[in-house]
Structures are given as C-alpha cells and as structure tokens.
Amino acid sequence: MTAQFTLSAFGDEIDADVDEQLRVLNELEIGYLELRSAWGTNVLEMSDDEVVRLLDRCESHSIRVSCIGSPVGKSQISRPIGEVVSDLERIIDIAKMLGTDRVRVFSFYPDDEGQQAECVDESVSRLRAMAHVAGQRGVVLWMENEGGLVGDTPERCRAIVEGVDSPNLRYVWDTGNYPQAGIERSVDRGWQLLAEFTECVQVKDFLISDGTITVAGKGDGQVRELLINLRDSEYKGFLALEPHLLISGQRGGFSGTDGMKMAAVALRRLMADVGCVEVRG
DSSP states (O other): OOOEEEEEEEGGGTOSSHHHHHHHHHHTTOOEEEESEETTEEGGGOOHHHHHHHHHHHHHTTOEEEEEEOOTTOSBTTSOHHHHHHHHHHHHHHHHHHTOOEEEEOOOBOSSTTOTGGGHHHHHHHHHHHHHHHHHHTOEEEEEOOTTSSOOSHHHHHHHHHHHOOTTEEEEEETTHHHHTTOSSHHHHHHHHHGGGEEEEEEOEEETTTTEEESTTSSSSOHHHHHHHHHHTTOEEEEEEOOOSSEEETTEEEOHHHHHHHHHHHHHHHHHHHTOOBOOO
C-alpha cells in the first residue's frame, strides 16, 4: 500500500460567489470543496434553501463537499455547552444534506488570556460531549489547532484528543497555525504526538521572522517534512488548501483566484518533489 493524497480547497478563499468558487476548482482539477461560507454567509447561518442551492451548484460542477469548516468551538470556554451542542446539531444537519460525514471544530478560547493549560480538562469535557453527539449522528469531528485556543500547541492538542478518547474526534493539522502562534519546528515537535490522530491537513504556511503568510514550503510550517511523514506512514486523506494569502482573520481568510492558483501550484510542486501521489476526482 502507498500513501494517497486528495486535494480539497476552502472555496470562500477564492470568491464569495459559489459558481466562481466551483469554476476555479474545476480549472485546478480539485474535486472537493471545504465549506466554510457560501455567498458571504457562514455555513452555520445558512438556511436549508441555501444548502439545497449549494448542493445543486456542486452537482452541476461535479464537485463534492469534503468537510464542513464549521466555527463550532471557536467561542469562549464558558459559553453554555447547550448552545454549543445546538450549533453542532445544526452543522451536522447541513453535513448530512451535503453528503459528508466530516465536520471541523475547535477547542475553545480560555476566558482569560494565557490560561490554556488550566482549561485543558474543560476543553476535553466539552469535546467529549460533542463527540458523543457526533457518534450518535454518524459523523466525525476534526479538531483544528490554532493560536489562542486551548489546543494551540502539539502537546495540548494531543492531550485533548487523547483525553476525549473517541473515534468521533480526530485531529486536523493546520500547517500555518503553529508558526503563526510562534511555534518553531512544529512537525519535529509534534509528529510523534499527533500522527495517530491526524486525519486531515489544512495547508497554509507562515514566516515567523516577518509575520508573512506564504504558499506551502516557503514558511516555517515544515510542510515538506509533514508531507514526508505522511507519505511514509501511508496516509490516505485530504490536503485542504486554505492559503490566507490576502486576508487572515479569526473567522477565515481570503486569497482570491490568483492566490488559490498559486497555492495549488506550490503544493503540487512540493508533493511531486517528495513523492506524494495525488488522487484526483
């Protein structure tokens, strides 16, 4: 068996308009959409009619939804868990309508800045409740690392996912978020901790020295090293392009058509250089 990599992309990095998103993905021969927003509306706020319309547009372009890029868990850790679960239930409804069983989530912000270590147990408790709901509904949650959240370092990300101990909570490795949080050599530091939990990779890159967001391989996210490790471990999964080349913010980013094209070219060049086989379609 050999590793197999499938590219997907956050369509709203290209344009707010879904048809333009899908046109560019077709041009780039990327067959999967990571859904974070459509027509300028965050996925959590989309109506059933908008979801049906999105599905129709995806089917017309022969593109499938790989994952729901939800904002669930990107809130204060003191937010009532009932509200969080209600949002998750709605996101799962949308995932089911769109034919995916994968939902991205986050590990919550501490109420007091710098208190991540003190909040690990509460993050575990909340994500365990969320994973229970996911298990009942037949979906898998992918927890993303990000600066400022409880899951901001490789060590805390492992502590959370291992603490939840559920097949319905896995890990999505964002290659740019670790260096953006000031973490150097994140793959050297984190691979042995997180390899067994990693089911997806979100691809961007970041230069710690000047705070520049870059295409894969040009920053300090050790994207090359991660691809090599994934290749050697016979990874079979998504590389989700989330370049953030023009705008980067708490609720998402933007790259434009040219930026997404640059990001896809850079990632494919890096994949070819280290012998990662792309599966298209």
